[in-house]
Amino acid sequence: MLPGKVEAAFNEQIRHELESAYLYLAMAAWFDSAGLVGMARWMRAQTQEEVTHAMRFFKHIVERGGRVHLQAMAEPNSE
Numbered sequence: 001m002l003p004g005k006v007e008a009a010f011n012e013q014i015r016h017e018l019e020s021a022y023l024y025l026a027m028a029a030w031f032d033s034a035g036l037v038g039m040a041r042w043m044r045a046q047t048q049e050e051v052t053h054a055m056r057f058f059k060h061i062v063e064r065g066g067r068v069h070l071q072a073m074a075e076p077n078s079e
């Protein structure tokens with residue numbers, strides 16, 4: 001079992017990781033719209049990496065008998 005403060009911090013970190021993924025995805029969209037397909041591809045790769053980080057925390061919480069609480073994310077800047 002995870003102490004409550006630790007579980008809360010891990011849940012917050014999941015949000016940070018997913019917000020990073022969302023921001024990279026917004027940048028991928030911008031690069032795609034500008035015809036910069038190589039940069040867009042690199043940003044999508046970063047998106048996947050951040051999702052992987054989030055899922056490591058997700059898995060750890062579950063394995064320790066905790067509860068994952070997904071939090072609201074801010075809209076990324078698309079410009």
Ligand SMILES: [Fe+2]
Nearest residue numbers: 017020050053
């Ligand atoms: Fe990360």
